[in-house]
Amino acid sequence: MTNEGVALISTSPLQEGNSPVQLTAVQEFLLPYLPYLESAWWMVFFCTLLYLSFEYVVKPLWHRWSVSHH
Amino acid sequence: MECIPTNHAGAYTAGVMKAWYRHLFSVQEIEQSLVLQWVFGATLFSYFIALSRLSGAVPLTIEGFAQSAPACWPHFQTCYEVLFLHGLPYGYSQTTLHMLFMAVLIGIVYLIFKKEWVYAHALLIIPFVWHVVAHLFLSGSISGNYDYYLILFAGVLLFFPHKEFFLKLALVWFYFLSTVIKIDAGWILGTYFSSLKTGLPLSPDWAIPLYTNVVIAMEMVGAWFLLSTVPWRQRVAVAFFAFFHVYSGILVEYRYPATVLPTLLILFGPLYRHTPVPLDRPSIPGWILLGLLLCMQFVAPLIPGDEKLTLEGNKYGLYMFEANHQCVSTARIISSSGKEEEMIWANYSARNRCDPYTAWFALKMRCKNNSTITSMSWTFDHSVNGGPFLRIVDVPDACALEYQPFTHNAWIKSYTDNPQIIGYPLENYYD
Numbered sequence: 001m002t003n004e005g006v007a008l009i010s011t012s013p014l015q016e017g018n019s020p021v022q023l024t025a026v027q028e029f030l031l032p033y034l035p036y037l038e039s040a041w042w043m044v045f046f047c048t049l050l051y052l053s054f055e056y057v058v059k060p061l062w063h064r065w066s067v068s069h070h
Numbered sequence: 071m072e073c074i075p076t077n078h079a080g081a082y083t084a085g086v087m088k089a090w091y092r093h094l095f096s097v098q099e100i101e102q103s104l105v106l107q108w109v110f111g112a113t114l115f116s117y118f119i120a121l122s123r124l125s126g127a128v129p130l131t132i133e134g135f136a137q138s139a140p141a142c143w144p145h146f147q148t149c150y151e152v153l154f155l156h157g158l159p160y161g162y163s164q165t166t167l168h169m170l171f172m173a174v175l176i177g178i179v180y181l182i183f184k185k186e187w188v189y190a191h192a193l194l195i196i197p198f199v200w201h202v203v204a205h206l207f208l209s210g211s212i213s214g215n216y217d218y219y220l221i222l223f224a225g226v227l228l229f230f231p232h233k234e235f236f237l238k239l240a241l242v243w244f245y246f247l248s249t250v251i252k253i254d255a256g257w258i259l260g261t262y263f264s265s266l267k268t269g270l271p272l273s274p275d276w277a278i279p280l281y282t283n284v285v286i287a288m289e290m291v292g293a294w295f296l297l298s299t300v301p302w303r304q305r306v307a308v309a310f311f312a313f314f315h316v317y318s319g320i321l322v323e324y325r326y327p328a329t330v331l332p333t334l335l336i337l338f339g340p341l342y343r344h345t346p347v348p349l350d351r352p353s354i355p356g357w358i359l360l361g362l363l364l365c366m367q368f369v370a371p372l373i374p375g376d377e378k379l380t381l382e383g384n385k386y387g388l389y390m391f392e393a394n395h396q397c398v399s400t401a402r403i404i405s406s407s408g409k410e411e412e413m414i415w416a417n418y419s420a421r422n423r424c425d426p427y428t429a430w431f432a433l434k435m436r437c438k439n440n441s442t443i444t445s446m447s448w449t450f451d452h453s454v455n456g457g458p459f460l461r462i463v464d465v466p467d468a469c470a471l472e473y474q475p476f477t478h479n480a481w482i483k484s485y486t487d488n489p490q491i492i493g494y495p496l497e498n499y500y501d
Binding site: 031 | 249255259265276280294347349494
């Protein structure tokens, strides 16, 4: 905590009529799509995880198993 | 004549012990790999930096804790009971201990020079253990994500078989896991940086979402190309992350790049060679470790409520730049004599996490140490990424509260509880 911090917050933000920090035009444009963008990133995350599990674990294990049984 | 067999027996026992130790911790991998030897040196370098910070860390000392009650970890809320160091100017034990650690680090440098990797390895366990104990048990307010990186790198290097493979995968895995906290407005829209007075370094405000989403994409998908067998893809990935760490230093300064960048360049730079995926019995601990890290990263998201607002479970995974915080904590203390006192703690620095647990912990310590306090009403207002200040805590008596580390604490409100809007923040600073 610093006195500057206290002053910064107590002198302005709690007054009526203030608004959230201004978004840029690009952010305003993206804002309605935020839930979709979040879902899209989660999909990329889990698809990557799935692909890598296959590539790094399942495939080598399968290869080892098939070599030892043929 | 009697001494000769005794000496032989001693040398034989020492040789057996050394062979056993070498086998137990797979030290032969370090002895045979130039890459691992360089990583060993980079890790040592990181410990010089980490321990220089610990040698003056106030929260680790008895007096430091008594003065400001820095938070213990939620999983060990009585950490102050085991503190034993006295820092300057109250005593010399903290600095004395850390100068002993410096002697150990310098000893390791000498052993590396002599190529005595078994002894160098054994000595490196000392700073490793102290760093882990200090950061994960003795204090909950001194660690940063760079300490997690150091613990991971050193842990794999010291204790796990298939060291080179798991060091490479661990670094990529951390990039990947760090995106979990970035799937949020702060990074997708870039409001973390646009709500800073100074914006994103060297970037116009309109381009912030472009850069933040490129970082998410590279950490989530691009990082895996670090392990590629296709040279140009691998090189492009290395160049990106090297640039990323140098650039990030504009905000986070030296500590984070100094911990990660050398290891990145050693593992994936000119010495890079493809390391086959190990799936034998000795590789099992390495895979379990990576699985545990994945689970830890999801501790915060799995606790009901938005972790950016409540901060519950936040520090149990990577949390670097998870959100831009501002907060005001106000406590009204009434003592048995009828005296009233108001305590206001406010924060405008984006990187200060504004964790209600931290504020509560300091108040709780005050209740514990002052028996004349009869009640302590408390409010905590929190703004995330330039959004409104929300009153997420409003309780009649903070002294009566308890904090659970891995579940939701009902006294902390999340968005679904419709917390009252108290006001709006100004653009803030990264300080």
